[in-house]
Amino acid sequence: MDWRELDEPAEQVAPRLLGCTLERDLDGQLLRARIVETEAYMQTDAASHSYRGRTPRTEVMFGPSGFSYVYFTYGMHYCMNVVCGPAGMGAAVLIRAVEPLAGQDVMQERRGGRSGPELTNGPAKLCQALGVTRDLSGHDLRTGELRLRLEPPLAAAAVVQTTRIGISRAKDVPWRFYIRDSPYVSKL
DNA sequence: CGGCAGATACGCT
DNA sequence: GCGTATCTGCCGT
Numbered sequence: 001m002d003w004r005e006l007d008e009p010a011e012q013v014a015p016r017l018l019g020c021t022l023e024r025d026l027d028g029q030l031l032r033a034r035i036v037e038t039e040a041y042m043q044t045d046a047a048s049h050s051y052r053g054r055t056p057r058t059e060v061m062f063g064p065s066g067f068s069y070v071y072f073t074y075g076m077h078y079c080m081n082v083v084c085g086p087a088g089m090g091a092a093v094l095i096r097a098v099e100p101l102a103g104q105d106v107m108q109e110r111r112g113g114r115s116g117p118e119l120t121n122g123p124a125k126l127c128q129a130l131g132v133t134r135d136l137s138g139h140d141l142r143t144g145e146l147r148l149r150l151e152p153p154l155a156a157a158a159v160v161q162t163t164r165i166g167i168s169r170a171k172d173v174p175w176r177f178y179i180r181d182s183p184y185v186s187k188l
Numbered sequence: 189c190g191g192c193a194g195a196t197a198c199g200c201t
Numbered sequence: 202g203c204g205t206a207t208c209t210g211c212c213g214t
Contacts, residue, residue, distance in 0.1 A: 039206070047206070049199095057199065075196030077207050094206055124207050166206055 001150045003142065006065035007085035010040035013065075014093045015161070015177040017082060019154045022098060023147040024130045031103035031130055033120060036182040037096040039164045040175035041081070043089045047170040050090025060138045061090040068146065070127070070137035077124035080132050082141065082148060096123045096165070096176070098130075099184040122186045154179065 006013055017038050024031040041048035043061075049071065050061045060069045061083055069081040069092050081092035098120045100107055107119045107129040120126040127133070132146065141148040157180075164176045165187060178185045 041206070049206075052200085055199075071206080072198065073205055074207050075198070075205090079206060081206090096206085122207070128208095164206075168205085 003066050003150070005150065006082065007087060009086060010042050010084050010091040010093050011175050013082070013084040014038040014040040014175060015159050016153055017093055017095075017148075018159060018177060018179050020151045021101065021149045022095070022130065023149060024103075024132070025145045026103075026106065026131045029103050029106050031106060032101040033098035033126070033130065034101055035095055035097075036099050036184045037176070037178040037186055039094040039096055039177070040091075041094060042091050045170055045173065045175075047164065047167040047173070048090065048092075050092075054090070058090060061092050062088065063138075066141050066148075068132075068136055068139045068141055070132060070134050072134055073124075078127040078133050079123040080127055080136070094123060095126065097121045097178070097182075097184050097186045098126045099182065100129070117184050121184050 017035050020035050022033050043050045049058045054062055065084045067083045069083050070078055072078055081094050083092045100119055108115055111119050111129050120129050136146050139146055160178050160180050161174055162176050163174050
């Protein structure tokens, strides 16, 4: 596991995180999930929270890579990012969808009884399933109650690159990546 | 299954 | 004040 890979620009880290796993310790249970969809956000990017410079909320995006950036939006949802490089730049990768690997029963409970892809096929859905809130923003993903495990990179042929979703600016930038044919992708 | 409205609070202008 | 890196339920096809 070489965490220096996260120092690369977000558009490079985003596809790299596909196939990697998230581990979450919650109420004595271990939850595991495989990342199947990501989006890159760079400081020079009008759609990024870091675009207009440092603020208390986005400070963590400008810090070292390998930490989480969790934000609250639409008055009720959390979304989680993996902070990446280059060092000193406000860049991060949004985790848009994951595939449950362990602890599906807990996730189902947390998701109001839903099952299958509805557990985690969206950035706010996966945060609800995994119990990720703003308390975990700025958390070191190498250790503690929420961890990222780097797995070997996927073959390029298994990765689809396209435009991002749910934004109003820089809509044409192709920085959304997902695993081809994964049923857990938020939207094709 | 696709489109639309409503929920609801926070950060930034 | 206003817009939001969203989700859900409800409607129609």
